Amino acid sequence: MTSGADEMEATRTRLISGPGILLVWLYGVMVVGAVSRSVYQIATEFDRAPLAYSLSAVAGVVYGFITYTLVRGGETARKAALVCCAAELAGVLIVGTWTLLEPSAFPDATVWSKYGMGYVFIPVLLPVSALYWLRKARTEQQVD
Amino acid sequence: MLDALTLATGVAALLLAAWCGWAAYRDQPTKDWHFIGMAVVSVLALVQLVIGIVQLARGEKPEQGTTIFVAYLLGAFACIPAAGFMSLAERTRWGSVTVAAGGVVLAVLEVRLYDIWGG
Numbered sequence: 001m002t003s004g005a006d007e008m009e010a011t012r013t014r015l016i017s018g019p020g021i022l023l024v025w026l027y028g029v030m031v032v033g034a035v036s037r038s039v040y041q042i043a044t045e046f047d048r049a050p051l052a053y054s055l056s057a058v059a060g061v062v063y064g065f066i067t068y069t070l071v072r073g074g075e076t077a078r079k080a081a082l083v084c085c086a087a088e089l090a091g092v093l094i095v096g097t098w099t100l101l102e103p104s105a106f107p108d109a110t111v112w113s114k115y116g117m118g119y120v121f122i123p124v125l126l127p128v129s130a131l132y133w134l135r136k137a138r139t140e141q142q143v144d
Numbered sequence: 145m146l147d148a149l150t151l152a153t154g155v156a157a158l159l160l161a162a163w164c165g166w167a168a169y170r171d172q173p174t175k176d177w178h179f180i181g182m183a184v185v186s187v188l189a190l191v192q193l194v195i196g197i198v199q200l201a202r203g204e205k206p207e208q209g210t211t212i213f214v215a216y217l218l219g220a221f222a223c224i225p226a227a228g229f230m231s232l233a234e235r236t237r238w239g240s241v242t243v244a245a246g247g248v249v250l251a252v253l254e255v256r257l258y259d260i261w262g263g
Contacts, residue, residue, distance in 0.1 A: 021234040
């Protein structure tokens with residue numbers, strides 16, 4: 001690692017410039033959506049669909065972490081966000097498929113049910129665009 | 145009264161989304177006029193919040209529960225100002241895209257509010 005790279009690390013790669021700001025906004029919306037939904041459902045009717053509500057809560061936490069790393073910026077945060085987005089994508093795909101194959105396990109919907117259909121498919125589109133953006137952010141940094 | 149307001153806010157939110165989407169298409173950041181537009185939509189959402197709470201205070205019950213109703217009212221009110229501040233931080237077309245996305249999100253919230261209140 002050269003001193004130039006150190007300097008870059010000190011100023012932190014900004015991950016929220018340009019299209020990044022849109023990602024932060026959408027992730028922010030999903031955080032509010034998933035967290036408030038799961039808090040309410042776990043507090044009032046957890047027994048009805050424990051698996052679905054727990055998964056919504058996990059989704060909310062993952063969204064929260066990604067939002068934080070995007071806002072914070074920097075190379076470490078970028079890598080952490082990459083890992084989380086990949087995990088999120090895997091989560092959406094697994095839970096989405098699961099809800100289609102075995103609807104009986106889910107008496108109520110989660111954020112990730114049917115690949116996020118209840119949320120205009122934002123849950124499945126978001127990680128894909130975020131992964132693209134995060135990879136692009138690194139390439140641009142190297143070009144500088 | 146509340147239904148009319150929900151409809152008005154939803155339509156205004158979509159108009160705002162189209163307007164800011166147009167700005168983004170022309171590669172422009174949000175400008176003063178856009179912020180006035182955001183203010184108008186936010187005032188509508190605020191009026192909706194107040195009237196919603198007044199309706200609750202008068203003893204009317206939303207079909208899907210008071211907590212969810214109030215949560216959505218608060219979310220609808222916070223939506224556009226939050227997107228607006230983000231577009232202040234990002235003075236490019238992407239700030240406009242963010243506000244446009246905020247308008248779409250608000251419109252979705254209004255549809256949900258309509259259902260929650262019970263049409």
